[in-house]
Amino acid sequence: MNAPHEVSLVADDARRSALLAGLAKILPDAALLWKPEDTVPYECDGLAAYRQVPMAVALPDNEDQVCAILRLCHSLQVPVVPRGAGTSLSGGAMPIATGLVLSLAKFKRIVSVDVRSRTAVVQPGVRNLAISEAAAQYNLYYAPDPSSQIACTIGGNVSENSGGVHCLKYGLTVHNVLRVRAVTMEGDVVEFGSEAPDAPGLDLLAAVIGSEGMLAVVTEVSVKLIPKPQLAQVIMASFDDVAKGGNAVADVIGAGIIPAGLEMMDKPATAAVEEFVRAGYDLDAAAILLCESDGTPEEVAEEVERMSEVLRASGASRIQVSQSEPERLRFWSGRKNAFPAAGRISPDYYCMDGTIPRKHIGTLLKRIEEMERKYGLRCMNVFHAGDGNMHPLILFDGADQDEWHRAELFGSDILESCVELGGTVTGEHGVGVEKLNSMCVQFSAQERDLFFGVKAAFDPARLLNPDKAIPTLARCAEYGRMHVKRGLLPHPDLPRF
Amino acid sequence: MNAPHEVSLVADDARRSALLAGLAKILPDAALLWKPEDTVPYECDGLAAYRQVPMAVALPDNEDQVCAILRLCHSLQVPVVPRGAGTSLSGGAMPIATGLVLSLAKFKRIVSVDVRSRTAVVQPGVRNLAISEAAAQYNLYYAPDPSSQIACTIGGNVSENSGGVHCLKYGLTVHNVLRVRAVTMEGDVVEFGSEAPDAPGLDLLAAVIGSEGMLAVVTEVSVKLIPKPQLAQVIMASFDDVAKGGNAVADVIGAGIIPAGLEMMDKPATAAVEEFVRAGYDLDAAAILLCESDGTPEEVAEEVERMSEVLRASGASRIQVSQSEPERLRFWSGRKNAFPAAGRISPDYYCMDGTIPRKHIGTLLKRIEEMERKYGLRCMNVFHAGDGNMHPLILFDGADQDEWHRAELFGSDILESCVELGGTVTGEHGVGVEKLNSMCVQFSAQERDLFFGVKAAFDPARLLNPDKAIPTLARCAEYGRMHVKRGLLPHPDLPRF
Structure with missing residues (x-):
């Protein structure tokens, strides 16, 4: 079956004229971009x-316009790629040459904050952090906090089911969103979930959350707000060996503690970050753990003490506890700026997103050390340790074809290890275009058929963010053949710089 | 379109022979019931x-048998109704005359309890309470606790997304299940969710949970276990007016307290229950609230004090706090036995399951009082007040046609009020066969189309629990015509005794 966007260029020209003419009737001039100099900035997302x-590119500012645009595209068989802030790391918002990018950037209104029910209703273009800023006056906040939270928007968070450093304790987007209002490819407004505890009917809210823009275009989101903890403190624990640090993570959770955050960075990562943001990290340590506790002052004092004991027993060589809110934020600022820091010390980096059972973190880190020698490339490790969600950043120079090839093999090797250790090849960054092959390994043909069936229920013409x-x-089938031939997980679609 | 089970009786006879012959090859004799005296006990569920x-009726005891049975039924186009303990209150497990009942009663194994990850893997026929009993030795428990938890099974809980008195704080089934393994109508084994924080692919776990057996037959469930609180205490607060009690519920939540349980019973309910289980309720009160607090002794002491203050300010005439675990359990035993108690004082009762925003509880209770006079029937009110999930029990004698007719109108009137106050016509008991008409009011044609589309992705032949x-x-369309004609919500399918 040919996807509708794989038709000939002749037809495309006619469709393009019809599309632009139709859009011009729906949108004011400034909200419709079609000249190359205007559309080029939308050519990629964070990948x-x-x-x-x-x-x-269409930039509607109300739901009626979204409905009209989708109806138009549906009638013309033009594929549509919805886009939030474009911070996706897996190419989920990558455009289609014969398609329209539907930007929700103008949907920036916080519709309401309800203190009694501890909920907020927001438009999809509202930045993640802006929700917490609006709720701060009521001493409430929105919990999921991706590293990109200054820039990324709630619509994108919903599409990717974003996490963050606090999701170990407070959950992912799917656990913090109560209701989504959206428009289908045929232009119908639908709602999923409710602010009541259980709505009748099939619960499609979770299916829409994390669906990477394939099911419907989000136009409004109801989120949970939670009370700001009275106090939060973060422990920085140093380890003279990465495996020890990795094992300490499992020890903390195994002791029955669910920290508000539990992150790990190795020496290459702290070194790169420290130069950039001066977070105050222990640069002598082979790895550091950041372990946050929040709650009442009594709860925090007790938990910090218990965590410190476990960390010491697991071999921490030094333990430092933030003594003020600015110091706590400084400790986190390093973690949140680790990716940009990698960009400063290497021409290119390739960020992996595998997950593994926590108990194997130490093993995987040791293997990555060996791979660094094998492939002659450096790797920074920065990750959501509490969730076992690893972000090895392979540093390389994309201009050097050989380095690029070695980076590719290095990445494949890491992913193979993740699968072998009982994990998955992608945690929180989404599948997008980047990890399509890995999905062949993760899911059976029957399960993939169900995914396509659900996609068809929403979008039978396969026009909404198709092929993601x-x-x-x-x-x-093709991937299976390659896999057998090469004997390792290949990445035929890996970025070419 | 005719559903496959609406074919002629002649064809049914041939299919019946083929079905029984095929099943006899899959199952031992004792696991296949077909004589009327054996199948009659399965003729209904809790409705x-x-x-x-x-x-x-087929009673397989392993997944291979389930796959084989479903493949057989698929090839013969025989509809299948999966069944757990049969405690559904909405007819979700009601059989089809030309169909098979697939009982999961023999899937009773607790596969594993993992203390480190705080999870348990259980088969669908394991009773809800049995999970907590198995976890008790590790000081853990499974949170959702429907009133039927002694009898109902986790497979049924998954199918109905069951709640319970503690779901206000700890969530519904959907918030406490990590992974479901299931078999599709075509006999394929599929898995949804994962024990890792976020699995790639469309998140269909929540869609399967609460799907009332329409998407797949559950064969294994991974559940979250949580640490048993060190202490739990329950406040029994008396009110001399039901509306005051109802308003107190919103006041407690509005004060920023999320009690472990927040239930309400009116005087007719406490009177019926007290005679039956001697829970120690205040029989002079027009209504009582049960407000539970759990946590460390310090947390409970503080929360009980804060809740007591709010309840007094809301007009509580008397406040009593459980002073021991047996007393706490005694307070709850009355609430959990309210439905059987209704059965003792009235030949028949009709249990409603509407939800309303908490702030309108007092208003609805006042309206129900007026309706009692209007219809000349008594009504007991017992409900999950914290969630705004009301269970008015209309008492009547089904042998009296006129009483039955009045009960029907009474029920419709309550549901109309729920909708008018911004609520829904069903909370936690499921739609089943009972509330199909109400779904026409709750969802748009487009939303219902999406539900059918998802159903078709799993079961294109519409053989798995069809027409529920x-x-x-x-x-x-038919319901819309009746609604216009009669000017109120009719119930053409309401039980006829």
Whole structure:
């Protein structure tokens, strides 16, 4: 079956004219971009290695416009890629050459904050951090906090089911969103979930959350707000060996403690970060753990003491506890700026997103050390240790074809190890275009069929963000052949710089 | 379109023979029931007003048998109704005359309890309470606790997304289940969710939870276990007016307290219950609230004090706090036995399951008092007040046609009030066969289409628990005509005794 966007260029020209003419009736001039100089900035998201200039970009500012745009595209069979802030790390918002990018950037209104029910209703273009800022006056906040929270928007968070350093204790986006209002590819407004505890009917809220823009275009989101803890303190624990630090993570959780955050960075990561943001990290340590506790002052004091005991027993060589809110934020600022820091010390970096059972963190880190020698490339490790969600950053120079090839093999090797240790090849960054092949390994043909079936229920014409997130049968068959031939997980679609 | 089970009786006879012959090859004799005296006990679930003897009942004890049975039924186009303990209150497990009942009663194994990850893997026929009993030695428990928890099974809980008195603080089934393994109508084994924080692919776990057996047959469930609180105490607060009690509920939540349980019973309910279980309720009160606090002794002491203050300010005439674990359990035993108690004082009762925003509880209770006079029938009110999930029990004698008719109008009137006050016509008991018409009011045609689309992705032949939970377009059209004609919410399918 050919996807509708794989038609000939002749037809495309006619469709392009019809599309632009139709959009001009729906949107004011300033909200419709079609000249190359205007559309080029939309050619990629945070995974810059995949680039494609779209036919046009629409910037509606109300739901009626979204409905009209989708109806128009549906009638013209034009594929649509919804876009939030474009911070996706897996190419989820990568445009299609013959398609429209539908930006929700103008949906910036915080519709309401209800203190009694501890909820907020927001438009999809509201930045993640802006929700907590609006709720701060009531001493409430929105818990999921991706590292990109200054820039990323709640619509994108919903599409990718974003996490963050606090999701170990407070959950992912799916645990903090109560209701989503959205428009289907055919232009119908639908709602999923409710602010009541249990709505009748099939619960499709979770299916829409994390669906990477394939099911419907989000136009409004109701989120949970939670009371700001009276106090939060973060422990910085140093280890003289990465495996010891990794094992300490399992020890903390195994002791029955669920820290508000539990992150790990190795020496290459702290060194790169420290130069950049002066977070106050222990630069002598082979690895540091950041362990946050929040609650009442009594609860925090007790938990910090218990965690410190466990960390010492696990071999921490030094323990430092933040003594003020500015110091706590400084400790976190390093973690949150680790990716940009990698960009400062290497021409290119390739960020992996595997998950493994916590008990194997030490093992994987040791293996990565060996791989660094094997491939002659450096790797920074920064990750959500509490969740076992690893972000090895392989540093390389994309201009050097050989380095690039070695980086590719290095990445494949890490992912193979994740799977072998009982984990998955992607945690929180989404599948997008980047990890389509890995999905062939993760899911059976029957399970992938169910995904396509649900996709078809929402979008039978396959026009909404098509060819993302779920690999076709043909692709998986091809991948299976390659896998057998090469004897390792290949990445034929890996970024080419 | 005719559903496959609406074919002629002649064809049914041939299919019946083929089905029984095929099942005899899959199951031992004792696991296959087909004689009327054996199949009659399966004619209904907890909504006894709807009865239908099935063609046969299969009792497999392993997943291979489930796959084989479903493949057989799929090839013969025999509809299948999965069944747990049969405690559903909405007819979700009501058989089909030309269909098979697939009982999971023999799937009773607790596969594992993992203390480090605080999870348990259980088969669907394990009773809700049995999970907590198995985890008790590790000081852990499974939080959702429907009133039927002694009898109901986790497979049924998953199918209905069951709640319970503690779900205000600890969530519904959907918040406490990590992974479901299931078999599709075509006999394929599929898994949803994972024990890791976020699995790639569409998140269909929540869609399967609460799908009332329409998507797949559950064969294994991974649940979260949580640490047993060190202490729990329950406040019994008396009110001399039901509306005051109702308003106190909103006041407690509005004060920023999330009690472990927050339930309300009115005088007719406490009177019926007290005679039956001697829970120690204040029989002079017009209504009582049960407000539970759990946590460390310090946390409980502080919360009990804060809740008591709010309750007094809201007009509580008397406040009593449980002073021992047996006393706490005694207070709850009355609430958990309220439905059987109703059965003792009235030949029949009709249990409603509407939800309303908490702030309107007092208003609805006042309206119900007026309706009692209008319809000349008594009504007991017992409900999950914290969630705004009301369970008015209309007492009547089904042998008296006029009483039955008045009960029907009374019920419709309550549901209309729920909708008018911004609520829903069903909270936690499921749609089943009972509330199909109400679904026409709750969801748009587009939303119902999406439900059918997802159903079709799992079960294109519409053989798995067909005609439950989602009303067809034709049914809703018919319902719309009746609604206009009668000027109120009718219940053409209401139980006939």
